[in-house]
Amino acid sequence: MRLVLFLSALAISLVAQAASLTGPRILVLLDSLDDGAAYTELWNDLRGRQYNVTLHDVSSPTSLSKHDRRLFDNLIILSPKMKEYPKGMNSKAVVRFVADGGNVLLAGTPELGNTLRELSREFDVEYDSRYTTVLDHFNYDTDLGKEKHDTIVINPATHLAKIGAIVPLEKIPGPILFRGIAHTVNPSNSLLTPVLWASQEAYSWESVNPNESADQNPTVYGKDISLVSVMQARNNARIAFLGSAEMLTDKFFSAPVKKRGDKEAQSGNRKFIEELTKWTFQEKGVLDVAAVQHHKPGEKETPEHYRIKDNMTYTISIAEYHDDNWHPFSADDVQLELIMLDPYIRKTLDQHPLGKKSTTGTFSTTLQLPDQYGVFKFTVNYKRPGLTYVESVTTVGIHPFRHDQYPRFISQAKPYYTSAASMGVGLLIFSFVYLWGGLDSSPKTTKKA
Structure with a gap:
């Protein structure tokens, strides 16, 4: 035996x-x-x-x-x-x-x-x-x-x-x-x-x-x-x-x-x-990140850094292994997080339609970056029972505006602009009335008895 x-x-x-x-x-x-x-x-x-x-x-x-x-x-x-x-x-x-x-x-x-x-x-x-x-x-x-x-x-x-x-x-x-x-x-x-x-x-x-x-x-x-x-x-x-x-x-x-x-x-x-x-024995249920891209809308190149409040498009491609081959992964709950110590933005990614020859599932979203500069992590942390964990982290710097990029007039200061303008108009009216308002400035004489 x-x-x-x-x-x-x-x-x-x-x-x-x-x-x-x-x-x-x-x-x-x-x-x-x-x-x-x-x-x-x-x-x-x-x-x-x-x-x-x-x-x-x-x-x-x-x-x-x-x-x-x-x-x-x-x-x-x-x-x-x-x-x-x-x-x-x-x-x-x-x-x-x-x-x-x-x-x-x-x-x-x-x-x-x-x-x-x-x-x-x-x-x-x-x-x-x-x-x-x-x-x-x-x-x-x-x-x-x-x-x-x-x-x-x-x-x-x-x-x-x-x-x-x-x-x-x-x-x-x-x-x-x-x-x-x-x-x-x-x-x-x-x-x-x-x-x-x-x-x-x-x-x-x-x-x-x-x-x-x-x-x-x-x-x-x-x-x-x-x-x-x-x-x-x-x-x-x-x-x-x-x-x-x-x-x-x-x-x-x-x-x-x-x-x-x-x-x-x-x-x-x-x-x-x-x-x-x-x-x-990991013959199925295995996920792998094939590619990660991020860029400004309408562009293809990844910038060295972004500016606060910029619009940005993030794309991730994920493949799933089963039946001896890699196949496109499909899900509706893959999320992107923008993290600097704590998450500033968390958004669910949209899946692209699968082509006939697709080997990966592509997920993307377009969002506006936060009004906070610093070093951020673009993180996809996908953990579901039965599937291997997906942890994709991309480090990106977000810069503030330069001194000549700020708007000359900002909407939050409208009350101050209005008060300054009203003070100027008031001064002009007061000066006009005081100078040419018809007041008799000649000396008055009184008759003696």
């Missing part, structure tokens, strides 16, 4: 470049190489997408980097029973791997050990207590979960995040089967996004015998149970957290879904995992 897996991994390693922008090299950690036989369809899917997969058991030494250079581009952890990392690896090495731009997929089971629990806590993800299982006595598979009600059926139409960049709903052919452990995410961490969650009737409990009475209340239940969550770090590295390693197995990929009261349906696990791994 080990020889077969080794030859399979060797054949995959001979494949050329993968569609991932991160790279084609994947390291898979398993509790035992024999466990890899349960994921044959997963390896075939990755091979079809031109990945080089290295299967490795935790008892053998390995390393994620050498001389500060990554040896692998992506890491899949399917070793929930792992008590300690392979020699040459530790929790800090995995965190450093993510900080260097590597992507990670971590799948747990009810037997998840403290080693991987501590790793998940580094990213604000908390798995439930050991040997706990997600149970649902209303939404379970009547074949795989008949006895324990631990194989639950998830309806993607109601329990899948409406984020097409991660897992588009229209590509999931049927319900999703899940058997595993629950986890929760820190709601204050904006980098974390729950992708799949349990129904309102589900709960997490350490007993998997439905005939036993519960000796305590479940620690997590209902929609608070996250089944699959993802995180995109600030450097755009991606991490996926799954509560079920069985979701990725051949058994769950091909098993028909038989929920009580519903017709038999096709399992959506294979397509769900395919779309999830595409996102995790």
Whole structure:
């Protein structure tokens, strides 16, 4: 069996470049190489997408980097029973791997050990207590979960995040089967996004015998149970957290879904995992700024600086990577900010119509610069779940008017102009009346008696 897996991994390693922008090299950690036989369809899917997969058991030494250079581009952890990392690896090495731009997929089971629990806590993800299982006595598979009600059926139409960049709903052919452990995410961490969650009737409990009475209340239940969550770090590295390693197995990929009261349906696990791994390994949802321009209206050249209250046109071109190619990015909420310590202007950009041969989406706006001189940053800071972050900063100087560019008369001074003019007119009238107003200035004589 080990020889077969080794030859399979060797054949995959001979494949050329993968569609991932991160790279084609994947390291898979398993509790035992024999466990890899349960994921044959997963390896075939990755091979079809031109990945080089290295299967490795935790008892053998390995390393994620050498001389500060990554040896692998992506890491899949399917070793929930792992008590300690392979020699040459530790929790800090995995965190450093993510900080260097590597992507990670971590799948747990009810037997998840403290080693991987501590790793998940580094990213604000908390798995439930050991040997706990997600149970649902209303939404379970009547074949795989008949006895324990631990194989639950998830309806993607109601329990899948409406984020097409991660897992588009229209590509999931049927319900999703899940058997595993629950986890929760820190709601204050904006980098974390729950992708799949349990129904309102589900709960997490350490007993998997439905005939036993519960000796305590479940620690997590209902929609608070996250089944699959993802995180995109600030450097755009991606991490996926799954509560079920069985979701990725051949058994769950091909098993028909038989929920009580519903017709038999096709399992959506294979397509769900395919779309999830595409996102995790950066095969889609990747944005890139192709060009940034700014100039005065009617001109094409970028000036060295602007003057206060000038009109300015700003244009940015953004491309999105998916389906092995770059495509024009389309959105209606891309904003431009003019910042000097604080934003002075924030305006939504208008998208240009897409041409037949367009490879980027072009957004622009025309605005009047503020009546404030200094060094400004023209910033587009676009962050949306499922998409890599766009941070484009252009530094531009805005100068005041020169002394001969100010208007000779300004409207704000009209009251002063009026008062000065009225004083002049009043003086002229007074002088005219005083000098020529008909007053008799000759000396008067009085008759003596």
